[in-house]
Amino acid sequence: MPESPEVDALAGFLRATATGRVIAGIELEEFRAWKSRERRPEQLHGRRVTGVRRFGKHVALDTDGPSLLIGFGRAGWARWREDGDPEPDDAPPAIARIGFEDGAELAVSDAGEWLSLSLTVTDDPTSEASIAKLGPDPVSDAFTREVFDRITGRRRKQLKALLQEQESLSGIGNAYSDEILHVAKLAPTAHAAALTEDERVRLFAAIREVLGSAFVARRDIPIDRQKAEKVAAMRVHGRTGEPCPVCGDEVRDVPGSKGNAQYCATCQNGGVPLER
Structure with a gap:
């Protein structure tokens, strides 16, 4: 959680x-x-x-x-x-x-x-x-586009896994990595090294936007309600079978995630479901 x-x-x-x-x-x-x-x-x-x-x-x-x-x-x-x-x-x-x-x-x-x-x-x-060993905090002033480019660089690592790698970026887990990739319109299985300049711009902006908004939204929420408030705010994470709030397509499970990670094929993969 x-x-x-x-x-x-x-x-x-x-x-x-x-x-x-x-x-x-x-x-x-x-x-x-x-x-x-x-x-x-x-x-x-x-x-x-x-x-x-x-x-x-x-x-x-x-x-x-x-x-x-x-x-x-x-x-x-x-x-x-x-x-x-x-x-x-x-x-x-x-x-x-x-x-x-x-x-x-x-x-x-x-x-x-x-x-x-x-x-x-x-x-x-x-x-x-x-x-x-922690990587930079994505909401800190130290997390610049230059730092982001060094982290992603030529990494032959899937974006979903890279976002959750604490040595690369600290504090992001399963839920917010799904939300970030949905906002950035990128497939969770895409490799960092293959991103175009436009895709890098979108991903960097999505990291700052999703986390920045979540920090504000969670502030002053009683700690016993944090989990419920987080779950209620999710766009695609934990929403398997529900319509995507952006395009209306069905939210799907990321293959191999055993139902623990979700994405929208239309928003994030050109309408093509990821292969299992």
Whole structure:
């Protein structure tokens, strides 16, 4: 579920809500998620949160000591509970719970088929391999057309896969890659190296447009409604069998995606369905 627009909204919420609070303890329900083998959660006990930063699909809770880096992977997410608030009946099992001295709690969970959520205690989040390898943030001023051209260049890689490659562009996942390619009118199986100049212009503009709009739309949405709001905003992703909102053609599954990725043959491939 989470991609950079949703994680940015979560970071904004935590920045406003958790900053200044003191961590009382961290309970791990799934120890595989803890990546700091030589550093224990207890190192964060009694530490005051001083800020929150986002790196792609990661959030760093900075304290007056080390930081807690949370990677949400493919299906991780978080929920916040003030002291006295009941646990939601439909809440997924928590992977870890970060409790605060005033009784508030941040719980993180993972809804994927395999565990992708990670927690790391670190003195410098940017030195961690998961952050150091990230490509540029597509909504930052540093993501220029020149940078985009270097990333795509002569890559013999399909566009759908390239957009989701975190080492190339950070924060884009399955859903927004479908939306970007639909807006750019490009097939998900097209190769980056084969793009014409006009197609490159369209793809660069679509990345900025789709993500920029999503960042604005997700801002200030309660974190427990982020998934529903994201799903409702999709044009083609998750819309198999529905009419394309642009041309009316049927939205189809990308071959080989097992129903997890969608496209419009008319808008993106000259009216010809992709071969299976």
